[in-house]
Amino acid sequence: MDDRTALAERFEEDRSHLTAVAYRMLGSASEADDAVQESWLRASRADVSDVRNLSGWLTTVVGRVCLNMLRSRRTRREEPLDTYDRAQGSAEGRDPEQEALLADSVGLALLVVLDRLAPAERLAFVLHDMFAVPFAEIGPLLDRSPDTARQLASRARRRVKGRTASADADLSRRRLVVDAFLSASRGGDFDALVALLHPDVVLHADRSVIPTPEPVVVRGAHTVAEGAMAATGRALFTGVALVDGKPALAMAPMGRLRLVLGFTIVDGLITEIDVVADPDRVGVLDIGILDD
Template sequence: MDGKKFGEGLRAEDFEAHRSHLRAVAYRMLGSLAEAEDAVQETWLRAAAADPSDVANLGGWLTTITTRTCLNALRSRATRREDPLEPPAGTARPDGRPGPEQEVEAADAVGIALLVVLDTLTPDERLAFVLHDLFALPFDEIAAILERSPASARQLASRARRRVRGTTPAAPDTSRQRKAVDAFLAATRTGDFEALVALLHPDVVLTADPAVTPTPEPVVVLGAHTVARGAMAAAGRARFTGPALLDGVVGLAMAPHGRLRLVLAFTVEPESGLITAVDVIAEPERLAALELAVA
């Protein structure tokens, strides 16, 4: 398909052949499947109204339209922050747009931590990193979209890459920590109370800062069964939760639509592998002080 001219206008079937790729690009740019669908639909409207007679690479042309649409959305978001409304789990959307379960699947496929870090980047950094590091687009093409030089586009991607990887060295023994954190998330998501209790030290302490509940003072919960019951009660939060490096230590980040809400920092006993402490952090100042990177 690419390499021919489209003098007769863009056909719907030609566009549909590129839809999944455009959706993948838009989702990584915007962090929301619903917003990505809107961006792809906007691409179709713009492309269908344009004259593609000089288009030799349809996929590249459509990708450029999509990324520019996303870039405008990100720049608007940076000046007027809005969080998308999320319908309850299991709620069907009458307009056929992606629902919560589809959003969860998309977030899991890309990685919650990556979406969170991407959300901290400037719009230009995010575009440069997504297009180059995730979709292997050359810097000269990225530069044309950003109206910058290729060297500038390369520098943007490099800065973004450092944020994604983090600068804090990972803890020396992350395997035991990662195993405990992954098991905690799996048990919470599936509602397996006994499995969750088995992961917790009998004297485990959970501390949640005042922004979590919210309450005037931090909430402290003691004991494996009590902590497990609390985790089960908050199981809905686990839908948009995934592993992340928190100051170099594996923990969990909850981020609906890629926008960080809270993190769970774990202390794991080296000998037994049991979780001895859970710190739930939601206060903006504390979240801002953490270096979050891809686990």
Template sequence: MADSVGVALLVVLDTLGPAERLAFVLHDLFAVPFEEIAALLERSPQAGRQLASRARRRVRGAAPAPHADLTPRREIVEAFLSATRGQDFRALITLLHPEVTLRADRAVMLSAGPVTVAGAEHVARGAMAAMGRARFTGPALLDGAVGLVMAPRARLRVALTFTIVDDLITAIDVIAEPDRLVRLELAVLG
């Protein structure tokens, strides 16, 4: 299911309340009339419409800045994921700035504090070590920028945000602390 619908969509759906999720899925995916949805939810058809509308806005997420072309950044982030999944160290190195920095919060490594790794080789080796988790990872919009979300069983566990300058990844932030994850604005990439 994650492959056909997308990891990010499953994660976003998981952030909806039960009534919003039901109204959205039944109406937008299965074309169930609002009158039937309202009966299931014991609400008015107008309330069902409002629930579906609110869910639809959350699934679409905040629109990126109109001038921002996400395509080049998306290609770089997807190439990073592909190289990690394929254990292609050389391809991964070509995506990273020589002085790239990876910062992982304490929940990622279960450490007393955040962990910082610097340099393309060190960051690439760390990404290779996380290959097993990469199969539960997919691209998403995180606060309006292209990033990656790791969501085994459709539960958001880790988010990666990227800083990209001149088509090279210069910084990666790995977020796993629950209080930081809930503050991220998540949206499915179109």
């Protein structure tokens, strides 16, 4: 078997692994597919006669392609949310529900935090902490020393954990309420939503959520629940995250944070919801993952 045939066979055997690496690097299934295809084009033109570990080498090729994509990515956070609503089903014919399930399987909150890392930090963390690539191999991808790559991964690890959750004894119960709100929103269960809301609940939404001259204020359980029902499509790309130390919901199509719902919960009922989409406000929120 010649080197080219061996490489092609190894690539197909490792395709699912390489796609998993790319997805965690990019947060978008369509972009991950593009990265894997570009990686094959590069690998097929390379001299692999001296490569002893084709799987490891292919992983680094994908890592480098994703690093370049991250560095060149221009995230336009000022775009209105309806732009992303329309885009959900437009990525190469992908089913939005399948894309959402993939995000759930990885952890949407994790994708959000990874998106906030510098490209070098993201590469070091993903390759080392998720796929056990040695820092001796990561360093050259970044044109850095292995020790510097180790420091980048350590810095990323701290950011992934986010601000320590409060020692509030009700934290787990608050998370259950937030989980239930998301589940009811995704399932379009109006009665379940109303049951989670205090009759006099108040929702505040900034002007980036709905293009109005003034921030929106909505009052009453039924009215707030009707608004949540209208946002079922967005709920597909929403997950529970630790936001400023408290359970909240983060909406992140393609792994990029666009909107956060913060909750005030009293005696098991939601009394207030703060919907934040203004890029300046979203950008200063401390986002982390909640332990299962």
